[in-house]
Amino acid sequence: MFRPSHALFYDFHTSPNYPDLGKNFDAGEFADFLVECGIDFLTFHARCNMGNAYYNTRIGIRHPSLTFDLFGALAEECARRGIALNAYFNGGLSQAEAVLHPDWQSVPPQPFSGEVSPLARRMCYNSPYHEHLVAMIEEVARNYPVAGFFIDCMQPNPCHCERCSADMRSAGLDPSSAEDMTAFSRQAALRLAEDIAAAARKYITEPLLYFNCIDYEDQRDSGSYLECECIPSRSDWGYEYLPVVGRYMRTLGNKPCLNMTARFYSWGDFGGLRTAAALRHELLFGMANGLRPNIGDHFPPDGALTPAVRERIREVYSSIHSCDPLFEGAKPFAEAAVVYPKPLSNIRTDGELRGAARLLSELDIQFDIVTAASDWTGYSLLILPDCIRLDPEIRLRLERHLKAGGKIISSGYSGLTDDGQFPPEWPVSSLGEAPWDPVFFSCPEILPDMPFALHAPGILVRPAAETKIFGRLHKAYRNREWFNGYPEFYLPPEKDPVGPFLVMNGQVAHFSHGIFLSHHRYAASEIRTMLDFAIRQIFPEPKLRIAGRPTFLRSILGTKDHADILHLFAVVPEQKGTETQVIEDEIMVCGLNVQLRCDGRRVKKVFTPAGELPFTIADGRVCFTIGSMQGYLPVTIEYF
Numbered sequence: 001m002f003r004p005s006h007a008l009f010y011d012f013h014t015s016p017n018y019p020d021l022g023k024n025f026d027a028g029e030f031a032d033f034l035v036e037c038g039i040d041f042l043t044f045h046a047r048c049n050m051g052n053a054y055y056n057t058r059i060g061i062r063h064p065s066l067t068f069d070l071f072g073a074l075a076e077e078c079a080r081r082g083i084a085l086n087a088y089f090n091g092g093l094s095q096a097e098a099v100l101h102p103d104w105q106s107v108p109p110q111p112f113s114g115e116v117s118p119l120a121r122r123m124c125y126n127s128p129y130h131e132h133l134v135a136m137i138e139e140v141a142r143n144y145p146v147a148g149f150f151i152d153c154m155q156p157n158p159c160h161c162e163r164c165s166a167d168m169r170s171a172g173l174d175p176s177s178a179e180d181m182t183a184f185s186r187q188a189a190l191r192l193a194e195d196i197a198a199a200a201r202k203y204i205t206e207p208l209l210y211f212n213c214i215d216y217e218d219q220r221d222s223g224s225y226l227e228c229e230c231i232p233s234r235s236d237w238g239y240e241y242l243p244v245v246g247r248y249m250r251t252l253g254n255k256p257c258l259n260m261t262a263r264f265y266s267w268g269d270f271g272g273l274r275t276a277a278a279l280r281h282e283l284l285f286g287m288a289n290g291l292r293p294n295i296g297d298h299f300p301p302d303g304a305l306t307p308a309v310r311e312r313i314r315e316v317y318s319s320i321h322s323c324d325p326l327f328e329g330a331k332p333f334a335e336a337a338v339v340y341p342k343p344l345s346n347i348r349t350d351g352e353l354r355g356a357a358r359l360l361s362e363l364d365i366q367f368d369i370v371t372a373a374s375d376w377t378g379y380s381l382l383i384l385p386d387c388i389r390l391d392p393e394i395r396l397r398l399e400r401h402l403k404a405g406g407k408i409i410s411s412g413y414s415g416l417t418d419d420g421q422f423p424p425e426w427p428v429s430s431l432g433e434a435p436w437d438p439v440f441f442s443c444p445e446i447l448p449d450m451p452f453a454l455h456a457p458g459i460l461v462r463p464a465a466e467t468k469i470f471g472r473l474h475k476a477y478r479n480r481e482w483f484n485g486y487p488e489f490y491l492p493p494e495k496d497p498v499g500p501f502l503v504m505n506g507q508v509a510h511f512s513h514g515i516f517l518s519h520h521r522y523a524a525s526e527i528r529t530m531l532d533f534a535i536r537q538i539f540p541e542p543k544l545r546i547a548g549r550p551t552f553l554r555s556i557l558g559t560k561d562h563a564d565i566l567h568l569f570a571v572v573p574e575q576k577g578t579e580t581q582v583i584e585d586e587i588m589v590c591g592l593n594v595q596l597r598c599d600g601r602r603v604k605k606v607f608t609p610a611g612e613l614p615f616t617i618a619d620g621r622v623c624f625t626i627g628s629m630q631g632y633l634p635v636t637i638e639y640f
Helices: 027-036 070-081 095-100 129-143 162-170 178-201 241-249 276-288 307-321 344-349 351-362 392-403 515-522 525-538
Strands: 007-011 041-047 084-090 148-152 208-211 226-229 257-262 292-298 336-339 367-370 381-384 407-411 428-433 439-442 452-454 459-463 468-475 481-483 486-488 499-504 508-511 544-547 554-560 563-570 588-597 603-608 611-613 616-618 621-639
Touching (some): 007 257, 027 070, 027 307, 084 129, 129 148, 148 178, 162 178, 178 208, 226 241, 241 257, 241 276, 241 344, 241 351, 257 276, 276 292, 276 307, 276 554, 276 621, 292 307, 336 351, 344 351, 351 515, 392 407, 407 525, 428 499, 459 499, 468 525, 499 525, 508 525, 544 554, 563 588, 611 621
Parallel strands (some): 007 292, 041 084, 084 148, 148 208, 226 257, 257 292, 336 367, 336 381, 381 407, 407 508
Antiparallel strands (some): 428 459, 439 468, 481 486, 544 588, 563 621, 588 621, 603 611, 603 621, 616 621
């Protein structure tokens, strides 16, 4: 199967009210621009979320002001230059088709608000729209030289129409239940994805298929590649999104994975031109995680690309191409895994997972994020962040992990089984949920001698025999509440401890409260210090150590047959607008002292793009110093 290397993605959602569509479009000139940028994979609209087709369709609705086969002209030029073209269809939205066929539109549980939005008209997957969309997919696959399809907005569209209500009752589901309605619509979306895949495979050998908004694991059979859609400048995504989703996507097998950012600040923003420093950072960070680069753009209705946008994309890809050899044949390395067996919607947004990713990144722990679909056997350290209760399968996996000599760090409710207790391998037993709000911890052996606030709930625990205790819990003199007519808000901690905070045996360390969610909320450095201490106690020899690092530095380690590649990133996203985070500068960092475990291999040389670095070997580690770096620096450790 074709594996995209460098990609562009063009939105072309164009109102039917727009005249003279594509009047300045030159397919050959556009394709030449793609070649100049080194693009081998393009996603372009065949039909948009307005319901308008941009090709000569006998089934759908061609844009009313389009006078030629725009998509066909582009497909021909891409084929001539060896550029794989994916046809974009919006699977869940269609303005024009909903107007023409009102009975195809989903009937939402809440009435339509009337706001101006591209999400205004959602389609019912259980209506004749299902067959109509599949027929359009087949029409394009049969008539145009496309590599596959990107099907957008395939999330559940809960629907109260007569068809869905009747079919739900026949299946024993309750149409008045939001949970049942969502589950039913989710299954309808999956059926549509399967039928689209079957239609495409009639005409395309090994088509590239991706169904946006369907969980990655749910499209294991229907989809053939994956996209991480993330514009970090948007506040709902932000720069904490890619570090989480990228470390999850890289565990999902051998499917091609793309990292789609954008030149603008948000979808629908034709006037945004994000900095080259931001785009370069996002694409290289994705590449270090095994995701190939993809830049999103808006295609102007008249078809003439803005010169400044073209130059920004060309500039970014030129710098990216120079780094390509570093990533060829390399795989991301991880010796730890954050266990998080929840759906993609949780992985994308949960605070405890973002807190774990940030903490481990600041400690240079090389980690993946794994679900139940992943193999956990290759990791020395498993981390269960705050809320991972143990069903029988997870408990069995953890038992095997510990029997093989592996280590575990858990926090809060993580580790509890269905009966509300911890397994016997844990260093604690549960005394029930801690009832205090707020709660504090102290650990004068490691931290300054004072109580520090915890901003997440947890469990009151009793230490098992032959365990070590570090830190104590303290409650406030009252919980946050009204008492005797006064609001109890200013709440200092009591001096006497009420239980242990961190308890560990030789293989398992458990924090009584949700340290990862607490750090996500308030980023208290004392929590990072406590986690670092716990890791060093049960996992004293991590692969990578970096002394003299600022906390914003990020390290990702890749491996090849005879080399390790250490990718270092030094940027600071800033919240400069109420809606946006921005990167404008690549930061200078000096005096990094790196120690990397050699794992029995003999080091041949250590080098950066600027030349070789002197190194020493001590205690099985290669040691070297990086005098200075700015923004991004790859360091290659080559072995005999």
